[in-house]
Amino acid sequence: MAEQNPKNERYKARQEKVKAEIDARIDAAQEEKGLFLIITGNGKGKSTSGFGTIARAVGHGQQCGVGQFIKGTWDCGERSLLEQHGVDFAVMATGFTWETQNKEADTVAAQTTWTECKRMLADQRYDVVLLDELTYMITYGYIELEEVLSAITNRPPMQSVIVTGRGAHRALIELADTVSEVRNVKHAFESGVKARKGIDW
Numbered sequence: 448m449a450e451q452n453p454k455n456e457r458y459k460a461r462q463e464k465v466k467a468e469i470d471a472r473i474d475a476a477q478e479e480k481g482l483f484l485i486i487t488g489n490g491k492g493k494s495t496s497g498f499g500t501i502a503r504a505v506g507h508g509q510q511c512g513v514g515q516f517i518k519g520t521w522d523c524g525e526r527s528l529l530e531q532h533g534v535d536f537a538v539m540a541t542g543f544t545w546e547t548q549n550k551e552a553d554t555v556a557a558q559t560t561w562t563e564c565k566r567m568l569a570d571q572r573y574d575v576v577l578l579d580e581l582t583y584m585i586t587y588g589y590i591e592l593e594e595v596l597s598a599i600t601n602r603p604p605m606q607s608v609i610v611t612g613r614g615a616h617r618a619l620i621e622l623a624d625t626v627s628e629v630r631n632v633k634h635a636f637e638s639g640v641k642a643r644k645g646i647d648w
Contacts, residue, residue, distance in 0.1 A: 582612030
């Protein structure tokens with residue numbers, strides 16, 4: 448037991464130092480504003496993370512909106528749940544671009560959805576807006592980058608925005624407050640495992 452006391456004291460001293468550093472950083476972070484978050488990268492879980500944040504905000508009684516690009520032609524568990532809790536959805540509903548193989552139709556669908564997203568981004572009633580898979584719309588040229596940057600920059604000051612999707616443009620990354628990259632280590636689909644309801648959609 449005597450040998451444990453010095454270890455405990457050293458542990459306590461380290462934790463006290465950590466606590467003091469964290470407390471100082473918390474005290475220094477006094478600015479309040481809506482945040483712009485990007486969840487990008489090649490790994491699975493970007494949309495899941497975005498929708499998890501929407502669920503968290505709803506749990507705090509906040510008003511949320513979702514613009515859903517690319518996906519939308521099949522049952523969406525997140526949408527089925529969140530619409531019951533007052534979350535507004537604008538859904539492109541064309542499916543993957545390699546399925547549609549029609550750039551003109553995809554562009555029209557993307558622009559229609561983006562019009563609804565711009566409405567949400569201009570409305571201070573929305574506390575959080577998720578723009579799911581928006582990065583692809585910019586990459587494919589369906590939506591102009593400058594228009595997206597302008598809408599996000601000029602949104603109500605306390606509104607937070609989440610953008611998901613691979614290959615986030617560097618201008619979006621520079622504008623964002625928080626950027627997370629999801630890395631692909633291993634994916635069941637690569638081993639021939641079928642997408643699973645409740646896990647993949």
